[in-house]
Amino acid sequence: MPETTRDIVIIGAGHNGLVAAFYLAKAGFKPLVLERRPQVGGAAVTDEFHPGFRCSTLAHTAGPIRPDIVRDLQLEKHGLKFITPETCVTALSPDGRALSLFQDKNKSAQAIAAFSQKDATKYPEFEGSLAKISKVIAEALATTPPDIDHPSRGDLWSMLKTGHALRNLGKRDMYRVLRWGPMAVADLVAEYFETELLRALIAARGIFGTFLGPWSAGSALQLLIRAAGDPHPAGSAFFVAGGAGALTQAMASAAQAAGVEIRTNAEVIEIRVKDGAATGVLLATGEEIVAKAVVSDADPKRTLLKLTDPTHLSPNFVQKLQHYRGNGTVAKVNLALSGLPDFTALKNGDGIALQGRIHIGPEIDYLERAFDESKYGNFSHHPYLKWRYRRSPMPRSRPRAST
């Protein structure tokens, strides 16, 4: 079998694999990215799921992408165009009312005032606190987590920096970080707001993609982590022209320009290990690639339990990995539509509402009941839906919507 030698092999051309490849190439390496699927992007792809209908098959917002990455990779030069509509999200209520939140907090407050004057006053305050606090968390997210076992000097330094940033928040906000983190997001939103629809809209951000309900302790931390990327309480609308696939296409293009080689239809079936060190990868075709370092963008269980022969790992470590939880809780439904959905709550011809995301999950209890069913192995009968409607910019095709 042919054997190639590379300095660094990266398994998976998802957005993280591509970003890693770019930075390594910038540092002078010649990374080779291996992607199992026929296209790059991982879960950030755009597909033609029905003739003439293209949509972001999985991820459909470019949510919390870090601005420094956009800058370093010069993604805009590589064809990336963000769409940031004024309307971020519109929550629908079964009573026929709708609440839209906007990029501008004063405009959001105005919309909230139709439900509660008190909430409208509180909203900018909440957004302010969230922005301040999430900044500290963002700082922590931008560093490699410290080794709690043998913290290095660098670890201690970044822990001190985080501690310092915490103190700089001032007493009230520092205590907020400590108190909010372990809370249930339902409790957190109830401390600020009385409008059920608004509470549910913000709380949903704390359960998105997790195996938690809004009453689960710790769901407030999820909200804070999401806010670290984007401090808008319900998440701003942050889309990519051409769908999520356009983002990873731009990343691939930036990586290639930096000297990265990308091969699709190249499935890694084994990570070769000798004397406790990774020495390369074996492809499904039988091709063997020798490398000085292997970087995996696949999840830890796949990387270390499937692709690596576990006999190379200590039993203790294998056991910890087996306990790494990854209970998937979300699914995606993409629909091709012949016309626009006719929302009861948007009867007044509120076209701008459709620019952002549509949120269905009108009450905290609604979201919690949706979670209850999943605990016992059923899908939710009344699920939490977050959708985005997308009309093609090309006149030749019909409107598209994705759920």
Add this chain to the structure above:
Amino acid sequence: MANSYDVIVIGGGHNGLVNAAYLGRAGKKVLVLERRHILGGAACTEEVFPGFKFSVCSYVVSLLRPEIIRDLDLPRHGLEILPLDGTFTPMPSGDYLWRVNDHGKTHREIARHSRVDAEAYDEFGKAMQAMCRFVKPILSMVPPDPNTLNPRELMKLLFIGKRFQGMSSYDKYNQVQLMTMSAVDFLDQWFETDALKATMSASGIIGTFLGVRSPGTAYVLLHHYMGEIDGAFRAWGFARGGTGAISNAIGDAAREAGVEIRTQAAIAKIIVKDGKAKGVVLANGDEIYADTISSSVDPRLTFNKFIEADQLPADFLEDINRFKYRGSSGKVNMALDGLPNFKCMPGPGPHLRGAISISPSVEYMERAYDDAKYGNFSRHPYIDMVIPSLTDPSVAPPGKHVLSCFVQYAPYKLRPGLNWDDQKEAFGDTVVNTIAEYAPNIKDIILHRQVVTPLDLEREWGLSEGNIFQGELSLEQLFFLRPAPGYARFRTPIQNLYLCGTATHPGGGIMGAPGRLAALEILKDKGAA
């Protein structure tokens, strides 16, 4: 002056009494004021039906700090703890899981269900002990203020950090997981037997409005694991004469130290002038003055009821108002004509002498919680039962027994349209019916039944929203956040007013630690007499 004291302690519960005893021993002139006719607060024994003495609320003890037993010489004042041997979990399949204090026996019993679990059980015990050793000194520590630059406080944070670094890497990861995970997720890493996981996870939800799958419950599990009698970790017991005997022993120790105790002395107001506490006004209008007021009742009573809002800083009041109570449990106490007869292990026997846990599966526990989330009491609740009369015959007439059932979930706030006064007996029936599924004869042997709802706990025992820990033991309400950020050090924004109840660090159970720590802090500020 007869009407003036060094310290007035509000509330004669176990923490109030511990607080008073330590202050009395330091030479202070102390007066304890208790609203009820007996001492003990929720740690009381009452002869509710002739001949039957119920530990009406709190019913087992394990967390009482050994230094308090020693300092106050409680055995001399009549305290005797009788061990509670084991936990018996009947299963719907007709089988059971019976863990006892005898290691070999428990090992064989668990192996009957799963060999893997039997092996893991020992390892689990060791891991939990290592973590208890880490957490225990924190329980005896005044929480540091993370906002300060005072070197003494920073040393405390460093001390915690250093102790953490001192643990093995295995224990460190366990500790981090324990602070953040759900009890079930944590136990899943060790065990496979459903009834074992369910019964063990129950310790993680006691007194919280959380389910066994809610993150954060693993810590509460540890909190209850720390039980200590005679220095042995994880042993639970009864007080001879019922839980009230503990309070009475502490009360005696306090009186011996010169403390004056008045019962049926309800407080109406705390007198505050220029930001300083000066004394109290009783419900009968009497005014009593003191240099220091130490309140063992919860923050809602102390700050919302006894003090005018305009005396408190707005920030602080906001924090106190959002402190969460949300009682989630009730008690059903029964006078029995005989012993319950379990289908899975008929007849009397040592299995009845320990705790009997109705917790057959993780799903059972979680569904019990689901009911509560939407404002219903659990249709199939978790029940922890004990029959103290088997160990301590003094609490029931000869041949008769007392059955004490702790029941969760009984949410304080029922859904709109329901109220506890109407639901009380239905709740009692649910408990009896649930027990009858495992011990059908229970219905025939009940002589009397007492149902204690969260509303009763609030009305009669002054526990707001019926929370048995004077406020949820959830992570955001622990350590330097209990009961309010910046005020976790037993002091309050009002000068000379202190808190010494379970709503302060380290919280829950008959531990006495808040009362003792608060006394030491008061003495630090005021100096010993």
